[in-house]
Amino acid sequence: MLENVxxxxxxxxxxxxxxxxxxxxxxxxxTCCDQGDAHDILYHFDKNYQLKHLRIxxxxxxxxxxxxxxxxxxxxxxxxxxxLLGVTVSGMAIDFKGRFMLAEGAPVAPLNKSVPGIGIExxxxxxxxxxxxxxx
Amino acid sequence: xxxxxxxxxxPQHPVLPEPIQLRLVMENEKIVEALPAxxxxxxGLEKIAEKKDYVQDVYLAERICGICSFIHSQNYCQGIEELxxxxxxxRAKYLRVIWAETHRIHSHLLILGLLADAFGFENLFxxxxxxxxxxxxxxxxxxxxxxxxxxxxxGGVKRDIPPALxxxxxxxxxxxxxxxxxxxxxxxxxxxxxxRLIGVGVLPKDKAHELGAVGPVARASGLKMDLxxxxxxxxxxxxxxxxxxxxxxxxxxxxxRVKELYTSxxxxxxxxxxxxxxxISVPVRGAPPADEVLARIEQPRxxxxxxxxxxxTRNLERFRVRTPTFANLPALLHQLTGxxxxxxxxxxxxxxxCISCTER
Numbered sequence: 001m002l003e004n005v006x007x008x009x010x011x012x013x014x015x016x017x018x019x020x021x022x023x024x025x026x027x028x029x030x031t032c033c034d035q036g037d038a039h040d041i042l043y044h045f046d047k048n049y050q051l052k053h054l055r056i057x058x059x060x061x062x063x064x065x066x067x068x069x070x071x072x073x074x075x076x077x078x079x080x081x082x083x084l085l086g087v088t089v090s091g092m093a094i095d096f097k098g099r100f101m102l103a104e105g106a107p108v109a110p111l112n113k114s115v116p117g118i119g120i121e122x123x124x125x126x127x128x129x130x131x132x133x134x135x136x
Numbered sequence: 137x138x139x140x141x142x143x144x145x146x147p148q149h150p151v152l153p154e155p156i157q158l159r160l161v162m163e164n165e166k167i168v169e170a171l172p173a174x175x176x177x178x179x180g181l182e183k184i185a186e187k188k189d190y191v192q193d194v195y196l197a198e199r200i201c202g203i204c205s206f207i208h209s210q211n212y213c214q215g216i217e218e219l220x221x222x223x224x225x226x227r228a229k230y231l232r233v234i235w236a237e238t239h240r241i242h243s244h245l246l247i248l249g250l251l252a253d254a255f256g257f258e259n260l261f262x263x264x265x266x267x268x269x270x271x272x273x274x275x276x277x278x279x280x281x282x283x284x285x286x287x288x289x290x291g292g293v294k295r296d297i298p299p300a301l302x303x304x305x306x307x308x309x310x311x312x313x314x315x316x317x318x319x320x321x322x323x324x325x326x327x328x329x330x331x332r333l334i335g336v337g338v339l340p341k342d343k344a345h346e347l348g349a350v351g352p353v354a355r356a357s358g359l360k361m362d363l364x365x366x367x368x369x370x371x372x373x374x375x376x377x378x379x380x381x382x383x384x385x386x387x388x389x390x391x392x393r394v395k396e397l398y399t400s401x402x403x404x405x406x407x408x409x410x411x412x413x414x415x416i417s418v419p420v421r422g423a424p425p426a427d428e429v430l431a432r433i434e435q436p437r438x439x440x441x442x443x444x445x446x447x448x449t450r451n452l453e454r455f456r457v458r459t460p461t462f463a464n465l466p467a468l469l470h471q472l473t474g475x476x477x478x479x480x481x482x483x484x485x486x487x488x489x490c491i492s493c494t495e496r
Contacts, residue, residue: 001218001219001427001428001429002428002429002430026345026348027348028348028439028441028458028463029441029458029462029463031430031443031454031456032456033445033453033454042443044430044441044443049363049365049366051430053430071346071348072346072347072466073346073347073348073463073466075466076172076462076465076466077458077462084182094171099175100174100175101174101175101178101495102175102178103175110180110183111182111183117180117183117184117186117187
């Protein structure tokens with residue numbers, strides 16, 4: 001349902017983000033989802049209530065170039081991604097080295113799917129048929 | 137050469153309602169650099185949301201914040217409704233506006249009171265919070281709870297406001313409005329208060345845009361940005377007018393919030409008077425499809441974003457929350473740089489920080 005999504009490569013990120021900035025877009029935020037062997041990363045931008053998104057599939061172990069030199073606002077969300085999802089972000093304006101959101105002794109990259117929730121009762125997964133009925 | 141010292145402002149400080157630390161690098165009384173240290177109340181809410189049923193997440197979303205709780209659940213429901221293509225009844229949209237705007241009024245009264253407390257006007261703080269109690273009474277009368285209302289549901293709302301209760305709410309709002317001019321004059325016209333706010337923590341328009349500022353912080357710097365203009369829920373039928381100021385200082389942020397009190401009162405009145413008859417919810421079956429949505433809403437502190445990704449089961453694949461205080465942190469760091477240490481409490485309070493939201 002997201003519209004205006006452009007898929008970009010690692011090398012294209014700074015150029016594409018810079019283009020959006022010069023076009024008058026505001027940096028909204030970034031979203032990162034764990035997809036097993038890679039992270040699905042989305043950059044969200046807004047201009048006059050119209051959203052634009054950049055999407056990149058980042059293989060785990062690959063460093064993501066920071067865009068905090070272009071949009072300083074990206075700094076805190078990049079640090080958060082580094083803490084909570086274990087994404088290495090290179091060239092951040094301020095690098096909290098994994099201690100922005102989490103303290104020492106906290107679980108590593110707790111939002112990754114491989115990390116079970118601590119103290120969370122896991123609900124059983126259920127499937128939905130084409131008719132909309134739920135099967136357990 | 138002036139010696140530099142680093143002062144930790146917080147995480148526990150009389151002026152901060154919630155824990156956050158600002159590491160202030162000082163040259164004498166002047167701040168030359170500011171860094172945030174967060175994480176004191178990180179709850180791992182996004183992880184919990186993935187483990188729960190998507191209907192249970194309505195309650196979870198409402199508990200992200202203890203101030204604008206209803207608006208969080210509203211944004212979550214709107215996101216799921218968009219994902220599952222659910223058409224919400226018109227009456228439910230009006231009811232959502234009523235509760236969202238009463239939340240905005242109580243949130244603005246809360247922060248204006250805390251601001252008065254921050255600059256040492258304790259009597260004004262108490263009087264503003266006394267009026268806030270009347271707004272909480274309205275929520276209790278209409279929803280049965282004072283802050284965590286629990287009335288928003290996927291597909292509509294759970295409670296109705298019958299006509300007689302609507303009339304009662306209108307009377308209560310008149311009483312609230314009668315008390316506001318005297319309090320607002322103290323905030324906006326008092327010589328001492330103006331001395332503490334005018335020219336303090338200036339955020340120019342271009343910087344506000346570049347740093348991604350949102351809400352009253354952005355609008356006080358001249359940015360015309362209020363998602364209610366997009367007409368979600370019933371705002372498109374209520375002739376909403378955005379409040380914008382130009383000077384970008386703490387005074388302008390206070391003016392925006394004071395004027396928005398009146399805007400919200402007006403919106404609640406119009407919503408009650410124009411609310412159509414009809415059902416207040418529709419049944420929702422099934423589960424969110426394998427698709428994604430970025431739900432946005434105007435919270436009292438600014439734009440709130442929920443990224444919601446379904447996977448065809450009743451558990452969400454990803455639920456990401458970007459709160460307005462999170463977006464306003466870079467702007468706060470900019471405002472603090474170059475200011476005097478004595479102004480830090482007022483500047484920090486003027487972004488209306490909600491740390492529970494920010495850390496989730």
